[in-house]
Amino acid sequence: MSNAYLAYAAKRLAQAFIVILLAYVFTFVVVSILPGDPITNVLRDPQNGFTEDQIKQIIAAQGLDQPIPVQLWTSLSHFVTGDLGLSMRSNRPVTTLIAEVLPSTLILASAAFAIALLLALTIAYGTQFLPKRFGQGLLRGFPSLFLSVPNFVIGLVLIHVFGFQLGLFRVIAPDSFWATFFAAVALSIPVSARIAEVLIANLDKEAEQEYAAVARGRGLTQTRLFSKHLLKPSSLPVVTVIALAIGELLGGSLITETVFGRTGIGSLVQRSVSTQDLPVLQAVVSLAAVVFVLVNLIADLIYPLLDPRVKLIGGRGRRPTTTDDSATATTAAVTS
Amino acid sequence: MAAQDRLTATLTHAEINAPTPLRPLPLLRVDGLSVSYGPHEVVTNVGFELGRGESLALIGESGSGKSTIARAVLRLLPSGGRATGRVAFEGQDVLGMSERGFRPLRGRAIGFVPQDPANSLNPVRTIGAQAQEAAALLDEPGRAIRKRLILETFAEVGLDNPQRVYDSYPHQLSGGMLQRVLIGLAILPRPALLVADEPTSALDVTIQKRILDLLTRLQHDLKISLLLITHDLAIAAERANSLVVLKDGVIQEAGRTAAVFSSPASAYARKLRADVPALNPDRYAALRDVGFRTLKTGDAATPKIEVSAVTKTFTVDGTTLTATSDLSFTVPAGTTHALVGESGSGKTTAVRLLLGLEQPDIGTISVAGEQITGRSPEALRSAWRHLQLVYQNPFTSLDPTWTVEQLVREPLDRFKIGTRRERDARVREALADVGLGEHLLSRKPAALSGGQRQRVAIARSLVLKPDVIVLDEPTSALDVSVQAGIVEVLLTLQASLGLTYVFVSHDLALVRQLAHTVSVMHRGRIVEHGTAADIFDNPQQPYTKSLLASIPSGVADPANPPHARPRLMAAAE
Incomplete structure (x- = not known):
């Protein structure tokens, strides 16, 4: 690993850290300036039965009478050390609440991601090598089809067919293997469509390149040509798409968890929103920011490893070359 | 790698493909080959024969179907291409x-050396990884042995540091090195036919x-048969036993x-021969003599262009x-001065x-x-009224959304x-000067041929009635016969309008046809300077001599004739 790459990685890592902190500050500020005071609402709820003195004590103990910047600083310093505070509803640490539901969502999201990749690769491979008469055109229509069907419809259809008709899984046991599998399938379909779309377009482009013909002339089989030559350059733009698709997985898991009756981050968010449990919401939003930033960081770190032509910031620059693009500019300069 | 090892390796290597009995x-043998894209037939009823160890050149201009025939033989036609007839290997x-x-x-029996080295290797894989694919065609199980054979082949094709090449990515090597790599990969499995x-x-x-x-x-x-595709008749004649x-x-x-x-015998072959600059150095002698007369009688004390002691450096990343x-x-008025040199010589x-x-440093x-x-x-603007540029690539230098009329007219409007x-x-006059009719006025560049586009570019520079035109490789993107037309237009314009040209080119044969004085550039310096006669008939510098020796003459090199008997590698080293 070259020094240039390490310098690049360190810089990206620092940037990622700053972005996460900024995201936390942003949500904190937004929550603070929102109208309505959920904390007072909770404390003054007659069911809780706090007296005025108790309320004052709690507010002072939590530091909620401090100015916003001081509160932000306290909260941020806790966040950095991993302390996300207590849930206002259950009085349990937010980290515990999240830790309880996170595995279920992680399993669902990673299964969905794996299925999405597999599906996208299969479709893309098929569009390159399936003979026209065996439905290559149909395959090319898949991504648009996948994108145009809403996530929950796919979920409902899967539950109906595989749950009720075929009895592969029981709807009341959402954590069983098959239930998880079909939830992941439902979640993966729109994500796979995005990946497949970009992959197909790039495979088509790369297959036309001269080097593909030359490699074929070297006696490579179709499969080797695909895996050794076309896949890597075609997946460069896909890396970026995947980083964006993770966002879709997060958002989609909320709906899928509801449709399949799973507990997970989605259901936690749903509950916290309806009860205005601010510390939980703040934590989940920050978590989403962390996931997003990490995924994009990974994408940024992988990219230069996949494409040796990428010029690294902080690395050695390549000499500029005169290209034909300058032609029009040169001619225009002389004319005007 | 010791020479002895190399020789042994080559011999054992050759034994893998034991000599086939003579048949x-x-x-x-190609018979009645036709290739079509949809309803459009691009190759019609072509037939030829290539014997073992022989070489054959397919010659023609762009669109002649020569590359299509090669692709049909290799079965590498782009999708939509359909070949009929018989190609017997x-x-x-x-x-x-x-x-x-x-x-x-593929590869084993029929090797392929492509046209554009920069795009013919996968940009995101190392040369070594791609070379291993070619080496996999040898029935040689050991990866280490295969790698040794690859490095030997790289040395054989004249690559200086085979291990470095093996570890490099394509963008790290020059075009010449990449072409050597590609030739190396093609000959590595010792094919019987090289296209x-x-x-x-x-x-x-x-x-x-x-x-x-090489x-x-x-x-x-290696007793390989060579099917060479080229647009250059001189190269073909120099390198091949038979021509098509x-x-x-x-x-x-x-x-x-x-x-x-x-x-x-055919009119077309005669025309092709007449259009090759290397074979006809004095084709435009009559037109060019106008400039020579100016050179002799003209007032050399006040030259049209005067460049004195110009140095320019660029700083890139501290270097x-x-x-x-x-x-x-x-450059005296009414004459052509040629700046000749290879890539990186400082011409641009x-x-x-x-x-x-x-702006120069000094x-x-x-x-x-x-x-x-x-x-x-x-202040430069006023100078540009008298000083215009024709750029080398007419396919990128004209705005594709403009009509010919707009393009030629723009300088007048500005x-x-x-x-x-x-x-x-004035626009119509300039178009007529370059031999283009008024019916082209409303066309866009995409509807013009390469030659027509370059004529439009010349008309555009002519329309201001400049004294000086800088021609930056104006024909390097064009076919020989189209190039001949452009050269004729340029010389006619010079003879009638007294234009002064600075002609930048890497093509010495072309320079010989039209230049009056020549500067040979090498690594940013002028290594030799003189009249065309001095440079071409009595070169002094070794670099100029090597450039002149590189011009394909159409005559096979007596030291390396295409019909020579096969020799051992050692004899050639």
Whole structure:
């Protein structure tokens, strides 16, 4: 690993850290300036039965009478050390609440991601090598089809067919293997469509390149040509798409968890929103920011490893070359 | 690697493909080959034979179908291409085979050297990884042994540091090195037939000569048959035993090189021969003499262009690169001065300095008595009325959304010259000067051929009635016959309008046809300077001599003739 790459990685890592902190500050500020005071609402709820003195004590103990910047600083310093505070509803640490539901969502999201990749690769491979008469055109229509069907419809259809008709899984046991599998399938379909779309377009482009013909002339089989030559350059733009698709997985898991009756981050968010449990919401939003930033960081770190032509910031620059693009500019300069 | 080891390795290597018993049938026989894209037929009823160890050149201009024939033989036609007829390799019909049946022949029996080295290797994989694919065609199980064979082959094709090449990515090597790599990969499995599709068209002349010499040498040493595709008749005649001349997908003439080249029977072959600059240095002598007379009688004391002691350096990431160093030359009015050199010689920087697009570190440039150096952009504008540029690539230098009329008219509009009617008349006049009809006025560049586009570019520079035109490789993107037309237009304009040209080119043969004075550039310096006669008939510097020796003459090199007997590798080293 070259020094240039390490310098690049360190810089990206620092940037990622700053972005996460900024995201936390942003949500904190937004929550603070929102109208309505959920904390007072909770404390003054007659069911809780706090007296005025108790309320004052709690507010002072939590530091909620401090100015916003001081509160932000306290909260941020806790966040950095991993302390996300207590849930206002259950009085349990937010980290515990999240830790309880996170595995279920992680399993669902990673299964969905794996299925999405597999599906996208299969479709893309098929569009390159399936003979026209065996439905290559149909395959090319898949991504648009996948994108145009809403996530929950796919979920409902899967539950109906595989749950009720075929009895592969029981709807009341959402954590069983098959239930998880079909939830992941439902979640993966729109994500796979995005990946497949970009992959197909790039495979088509790369297959036309001269080097593909030359490699074929070297006696490579179709499969080797695909895996050794076309896949890597075609997946460069896909890396970026995947980083964006993770966002879709997060958002989609909320709906899928509801449709399949799973507990997970989605259901936690749903509950916290309806009860205005601010510390939980703040934590989940920050978590989403962390996931997003990490995924994009990974994408940024992988990219230069996949494409040796990428010029690294902080690395050695390549000499500029005169290209034909300058032609029009040169001619225009002389004319005007 | 010791020479002894190399020799042994080559011998054992050759034994893997044991010599096939001699058979009467030719290695490659093409019969009634036609290729079409949809309803459009691009190759019609082509037939030829290539014997074992022989070489055959397919010659023609762009669109003649020569590359399509090569692709059909290799079964690498782009999707939509359909070949009919018979292509028999060692008696087997290649076109009739299934892909599965043909694949064992790919690489092993039929090697391919492509045209554009920069795009013919996967940019995101190392050279070594791709070389291993070629090496996998040898029945050699050990990866280490395969790697040794690859490194030996790299050395064999003249790559200096094989291990470094093996570890490099394509973008880290020059075009000449990449072409050597590609030739190496093609010959590594010791194919019986090598198809080389314009293997040198993207390279400098001296590198072209080295690559062609290499191909010729390997062909003899390894007894490979060579199917060479080229647009250059001189190269073909120099390198091949037989020639096939093509036009619009139809064979115009075919036969042994000596016969076709020295006494072409078809009108097209005669025209092709007449258009090759290397074979006709004095084709435009009458037109060029106008400039020579000016040179003799003219007032040399006040030259049109005066470049004195110009040095320009660029700093890239802390490294200082000297683009031009102590550049000096003068050009008398009404003559052509040629700046000759290979890539990286500083020609392009010289052009930019001349036009005032770059400012030199030291030195001065004046054109038509006006100082170009040290001017503000506004002040340069007035100089550009007398000083115009024709760029090398007419496919990128014209705005594709403009019509010919708009393109040619733009300079007049920008400089606010004449009334509307006068501008219209001037545009038509400029088009007529370059031999284009008024019916093209409303066309867009996409609807024009390469030659027409370059004529539009010339008309655009002419429309301001400049004194000086800088021609930056104006024909390098064009076919020979189109190039001949452009050269004729340029010389006619010079003879009638007294224009002064600075002609930048890497093509010495072309320079010989039209230049009056020549500066040979090498690594940013002028290494030799003189009249065309001095440079071409009595070169002094070794670099100039090597450039001149690289011009394909159409005559086989006596040291390396295409019909020479096969020799051992050691003899050639």
